[in-house]
Amino acid sequence: MPLLTDEQLSAARTDLPAWSVQDGMLVASFTFDAGFMRGIRFVDAVADAAEAADHHPDIDIRWTTVTIRVVTHSEGGITEKDVALAHACDRLAADA
16 A cells, blocks of 8 residues: 555545644544543544454553554555544544
């Protein structure tokens, strides 16, 4: 799967306002004011989506904040797989 060009990544991010590019990865943090367990349920849902897509993000849990980092390691950067997983994370966060 080819890496996204800067223009493609910029266009993709218009639909991903919570996401930024940091160290060559798509990164977003989600805060769950309802508490720790709500964040954990979100992580469980992300894990299910990632497993189904065979594309696994880096996940950092800090009390009520979950940070997701996605990159296609085998390609050395951001691909459509990462954009698709970012969209899935946004949908799952809205449902959490």
